[in-house]
Structure formats: structure tokens, C-alpha cells
Amino acid sequence: MKLTNKNYYSTKANKEYFSVSQIKDFLKCEAYAMAKINGDWVEPPNTAMLIGSYVDSYFEGTLEEFKANTPELFKKDGSLKSDFVKAEQIIKRIESDELFMLCMSGKKQVIMTGELFGEKFKIKMDSYLPGEAIVDLKVVKKLREVFFRQSGKISFIEKWGYDLQLAVYQEIVRQNTDKLLDCVIAGVDKQDIPDIDCILIPNDQLEFQRRELTWKMARIIDVKTKKVEPARCGVCDYCRATKKLTGLITPDKLVY
Ligand SMILES: [Zn+2]
Numbered sequence: 001m002k003l004t005n006k007n008y009y010s011t012k013a014n015k016e017y018f019s020v021s022q023i024k025d026f027l028k029c030e031a032y033a034m035a036k037i038n039g040d041w042v043e044p045p046n047t048a049m050l051i052g053s054y055v056d057s058y059f060e061g062t063l064e065e066f067k068a069n070t071p072e073l074f075k076k077d078g079s080l081k082s083d084f085v086k087a088e089q090i091i092k093r094i095e096s097d098e099l100f101m102l103c104m105s106g107k108k109q110v111i112m113t114g115e116l117f118g119e120k121f122k123i124k125m126d127s128y129l130p131g132e133a134i135v136d137l138k139v140v141k142k143l144r145e146v147f148f149r150q151s152g153k154i155s156f157i158e159k160w161g162y163d164l165q166l167a168v169y170q171e172i173v174r175q176n177t178d179k180l181l182d183c184v185i186a187g188v189d190k191q192d193i194p195d196i197d198c199i200l201i202p203n204d205q206l207e208f209q210r211r212e213l214t215w216k217m218a219r220i221i222d223v224k225t226k227k228v229e230p231a232r233c234g235v236c237d238y239c240r241a242t243k244k245l246t247g248l249i250t251p252d253k254l255v256y
Pocket residue numbers: 028029030031032232233234235236237238239240
């Protein structure tokens with residue numbers, strides 16, 4: 001199957017190829033991941049996703065098309081909802097910064113495929129600067145938000161697995177071009193005065209993410225190829241929507 005911008009997110013493509021978002025779905029809940037791959041569960045777009053798509057489509061040069069196809073952006077009187085007025089402010093802020101614009105000046109939404117752990121993978125890059133860098137644009141709540149893990153403080157990049165995402169992108173680009181490129185998150189946030197930064201992810205962090213994924217992939221491949229039944233997490237949207245009661249529970253189960 002030849003991937004294009006039209007069929008990239010199709011059920012056929014998702015069955016034939018692995019992607020980073022699929023991996024993240026599997027790590028969250030196997031049953032949910034499989035339902036998405038099979039087209040049995042479609043996630044309704046939320047406001048945060050739409051703001052991201054709004055800014056993405058501006059850089060891709062398809063904002064007018066995106067607006068025409070997304071009635072959720074507008075109020076009844078035809079004006080933009082406040083969330084997307086914010087998206088406009090974010091775009092203005094980015095446009096005024098030379099380095100940010102340089103990072104975003106690559107080829108947009110470039111698709112590549114490759115092989116990892118014996119499986120076919122697909123990637124789609126926000127801004128690809130051949131021979132130089134792979135840049136992914138992220139619109140987040142707050143760039144400098146601090147999250148906690150047992151190992152200590154982490155940023156939004158580790159929290160949401162953006163280092164894992166770029167680790168896979170870096171390897172697939174290497175397979176296609178024989179070059180190991182710098183990986184950058186072009187980050188902007190949704191504060192009243194948006195904060196911006198371009199964050200270079202160290203190669204050893206990317207390497208670590210790829211190595212860690214190795215340990216998780218065997219199980220994910222077994223589930224996707226239907227060798228084993230997907231486990232249900234029991235608490236995600238998909239599990240809640242499809243759960244069948246098998247008996248009464250006691251109150252302690254609610255807080256377990
Ligand atoms: Zn679940």
C-alpha cells in the first residue's frame with residue numbers, strides 16, 4: 001500500500017502499518033487501541049486537538065480548506081469561537097519569531113515508511129528539513145508545566161511521549177536517507193501571552209526511548225496480529241462505553 005495524505009489515517013493503512021500514536025494507544029489500553037485500528041471506535045475531536053489541527057493546517061497552507069470542513073470552529077453568527085481566536089493569536093506569535101519560523105520552514109506533512117522490530121511503520125512529519133532536522137509542532141497548555149514521575153521532574157515532552165515519537169521518526173528517516181537528524185519540538189502554549197520555544201531532544205534520550213520500546217513491542221505485536229486477546233484497562237472511554245456488567249460489586253471496588 002502506497003501512503004498518501006488522503007489514505008494515511010485510513011483503516012487499511014492503520015492495519016498495515018504501525019504508527020507512534022498506535023503504540024501510545026496500546027500502552028494506554030490494548031482493547032481501545034484495537035477498536036481504533038479496526039474502525040470500531042472513532043474518537044470525537046476535542047477542542048485541544050482542533051486547536052492543534054488549526055495551527056498545523058496554517059503551516060501546511062490548508063487553513064482555508066480546514067475552516068471550510070470544520071463547522072465546529074464557528075459560533076452560530078459565523079464568527080470564530082474564542083478557542084480558535086486563540087489559535088490565531090498563537091499563529092501571529094509564531095510568525096514574529098525568526099528561529100521558530102526557520103524550524104517550521106521545512107517540507108510539511110512528509111510521509112515516510114520503514115521497519116522497526118520487524119514491523120512496517122509509518123510516520124508523518126510536520127516540518128522536515130532534509131539533511132538537517134525533523135521538527136514537530138506542538139501546541140500545549142503550558143510549555144513550562146512540570147510533571148512528576150518516580151524518577152523526578154519531567155516536562156510535557158516526556159509526559160506525552162513526544163521523545164518516543166521523535167525517536168521513531170529519527171530512525172525511519174535514517175533508514176530512508178542514511179542520515180541521523182536533529183529532532184526538535186517547536187512548542188507553543190495557550191497562555192494569554194503564549195510562550196514559545198524550540199526544544200532539541202538529546203540523541204541519547206531518543207536512543208533510550210527506542211531501547212525502552214523494544215521491551216514493549218513483543219506484546220503489542222502479538223495483540224495487533226491477534227495472537228493474543230487485547231486486555232481491557234476497564235477505565236478508558238472505550239472500556240466504559242462497551243463494558244458489560246457480570247455481577248454486583250462492593251463499594252471498595254469503586255475506590256480500588
Ligand atoms: Zn480501556
